[in-house]
Amino acid sequence: MTPLRRVAFIGNSLPRRCGIATFTTDLQQAVSISSAAPDTAIVAMTDHGQAYDYPATVRFQINDATLEDYTRAARFLNAEKYDVVCLQHEFGIFGGEAGSHISALLSLLTMPIITTLHTVLADPQPTQRAVLMRIVETSGRVIVMAEKGRELLQSEYGVSQGRSRSSHTAFPALHSPNPMRRKPGSGSPASLSCSHSACFHPTRASKS
Numbered sequence: 001m002t003p004l005r006r007v008a009f010i011g012n013s014l015p016r017r018c019g020i021a022t023f024t025t026d027l028q029q030a031v032s033i034s035s036a037a038p039d040t041a042i043v044a045m046t047d048h049g050q051a052y053d054y055p056a057t058v059r060f061q062i063n064d065a066t067l068e069d070y071t072r073a074a075r076f077l078n079a080e081k082y083d084v085v086c087l088q089h090e091f092g093i094f095g096g097e098a099g100s101h102i103s104a105l106l107s108l109l110t111m112p113i114i115t116t117l118h119t120v121l122a123d124p125q126p127t128q129r130a131v132l133m134r135i136v137e138t139s140g141r142v143i144v145m146a147e148k149g150r151e152l153l154q155s156e157y158g159v160s161q162g163r164s165r166s167s168h169t170a171f172p173a174l175h176s177p178n179p180m181r182r183k184p185g186s187g188s189p190a191s192l193s194c195s196h197s198a199c200f201h202p203t204r205a206s207k208s
Contacts, residue, residue, distance in 0.1 A: 004083040006039045007031055010073075010105070011088030013044040013058050020118065024088045028057060041082070043073050045093050065095040067104060074108035084111055089135060090118040091128065098127040106138040115139040120149035122156065133157060 011024035024042060032040040041059040046052060048065045060076050062069040077085060087106070095101040106113060115135055121128060136142055136157070142164045144150045153159040 003036050004038050006041075006080065006082040007084055007086065008041045008043060008077055008080075008082040009086045009088065010043045010102075011045060012093055013042045013052075013054060015054070016044070016046075016050075016052050020088055020090050020093060023118075025057075027086070027088075032057075038083075041080075043077070047093075048095075062105075063095075064093065064101070067095070067101050070095075070101050070105040071108060074105045078108070078110050082111055085109055085113050087113060087115040087135070087139070088118065089115055089132075091121075098125065098131045100127070100131050100134075103131065103134045103138070106135065109138075112140045113138055114141060114143065116143040116145070117149060117153075118145055120144055120152045120157075122152055124156075129157070 009024050009028050012018055012021035014021050014025040028040050028042055031038065040057065042054075042057050043060045043062060044052075044054055044058045045064050046061050048063060054061070059080075060073050062073050087102070089099075089102070091099055093099070117132070117135075121132075124132065136153070136159055142153065142159065144153065144164055150164045153164050154161055
C-alpha cells in the first residue's frame with residue numbers, strides 16, 4: 001500500500017464566511033494531522049468581486065465566474081502531482097449554468113476524485129441534473145451528508161449503491177493502493193470508498 005502524500009481540496013475556504021468554507025477548512029486540517037500527515041492544500045472558490053486574506057494552505061484561487069480559472073486550476077493540480085482531489089460540491093458556489101464550470105476542471109484531472117455532495121436535489125431542473133450527473137460520472141465515489149441523499153442518488157439519479165456513501169466524521173490513516181490511481185486520459189474513475197471515515201482507508205478501497 002502506498003501512502004497518499006498529497007491531498008487537495010476544492011471548495012470555499014475560511015476566512016470566507018459560509019458553511020462550505022468551514023467544512024472544507026476543517027476537513028483539510030483534520031486530514032493534515034492524521035497519522036500519515038500528507039501535504040494538503042485547498043483550491044478556494046472566490047465569489048465575484050470579493051477578496052479574502054486566505055491562509056497559506058490555499059494554494060490556488062478560482063474566481064467562480066471565470067471559466068479559464070477552472071482549467072488553470074486543473075493544470076496546477078496535475079503539475080503538482082496531487083494523489084487525490086476532494087471536491088466539496090454545493091449549488092451556488094461554482095460559475096456557469098447550475099455550476100457547470102466545475103466540470104471543466106474535473107474533466108482535466110489525472111488523479112482520482114472524491115466528491116462530497118452537500119445537497120442532493122429531490123426535484124432538480126434538467127440542467128442541475130445534468131451537471132450533477134457529470135460530476136458523479138467523473139468521481140471515483142461520492143459522499144452524501146445524510147442517508148436520504150444516498151437514497152435520492154439511487155432512486156432519482158440512477159447512481160449505483162456501491163458508488164455512494166453517507167457521511168461519518170472520523171479520519172483514519174491515509175493510504176491508497178497503487179491500482180487506485182486513475183491513468184491519465186483513461187476516462188475511467190478510480191474506485192474509493194467514501195464515507196468521510198473510510199474514503200482513504202486501505203482495507204476499504206476496491207477497484208471498480
